[in-house]
Amino acid sequence: MNENAYDTNSAVGQRPSGPSGGVQTLDRVPGPAPGRRPQDGPPLPPVAIAAVALFMASLVLPIVLGGGAVYPSPFASGEEIVGYFRDHSDQVLVASLLQFAASLPLAVFAAVVSVRLNRLGVQAPGPRIGFAGGILAAVALAMSAGFSWAVTRPEVLAHEELIRLLHDLAFVTGGAGFVVPLGLLVAGIAVPGLLARLLPRWHAWAGLVIAAVAMVATLSVALPGLSILLPIARFPAFAWIVSAAFLLPRRRARRGEITANQGSSR
Template structure:
């Protein structure tokens, strides 16, 4: 009678974080720059612009709007992968606090909001929609609220979920961890933009540093825990 011994399970490291973070940021930035170039310098309008400006932009720039939707939808996918991989990475590094799970939830919510915003933007390229001014305004507002605070606030949870354990366990440089906490705090304050439109200035102020922070965290978060020799020297 022979017995088989199961081979020890080797923990999976997952895909490397830097390419995922860079892909997310590159696709999102491309969704801002390339459509503006194709539109001859016209930029995606604010929902607080006057109705004529909004309607004219979407009716006259179907191609750039479609490209915006495509690139932002594409950017939402690596963002979800980043959140899942970072959560597993923190767990493998010995983090047992809820931070990694909070970051995962925040990343999934942010990815979902970005994808939803992109899909709503896609509807603004449909000829049957562009015939109705009221639908243009409604869909534009929905795309803004999901891609603005709907994306940014859970992104703060993603950043905080990495920065807090990164600070406590010294997995991240202190300057990066504290910068993440500040960005996450501002992202939480951005919740108020839903009720106070004047605070919408926070959205671009927080969005771009948050994207840069994800890239730095992806590069500097170690793949294995540093060990120190705790033995006393004579």
């Protein structure tokens, strides 16, 4: 019998050889096409600005449309709360619409910034914690908008007890229910931004302070006097998120670039 029939290099049994002459494995996972940029979602600044702008509009526009009437605090008198919702149901409807709209880009921002941090090499749980906080904040904001919308229904406005109940639910979900997870979103960006030097140190530390205030604001549910912490944490958090959207790089600087930048700054 011809010995060539058992030759492993025959045309039938031949396998492609690698550059070193060995057998090339066939179970490699194909990588991205050469020259193809990784898909990291929409740019962060427009998404962050959209979320903040819609939320701020939900606060300012109803006041303008209502002739200066301000959304009542849950600690105000029952007559004041009931009278506001009965006299300004259209303004409350506008506010709830804008708040619900603001929850959508906020959720998108949480998802995109989480992917961005992962692509920048952050493998710690920080981005996932921030993503969870952003989603929880968006859901709480949408729920608060839903409760506010429900107050505008004519069948609800006929019952003072329902007005007070829905108003309290809107306050809890839009207050601590929104601000506390928003602090998680800020912390989930600030911590890896500080440790991996993706953000300026002053900016990252400012985010950690804002996140700490937001965490303490949890106590406002049981201690109404601490409700002052809600706006103290909310509005700086919005400003921090927008600035982080501009400061967070799209790609990690190489060692040579870092050395050159350090040398030029001396």
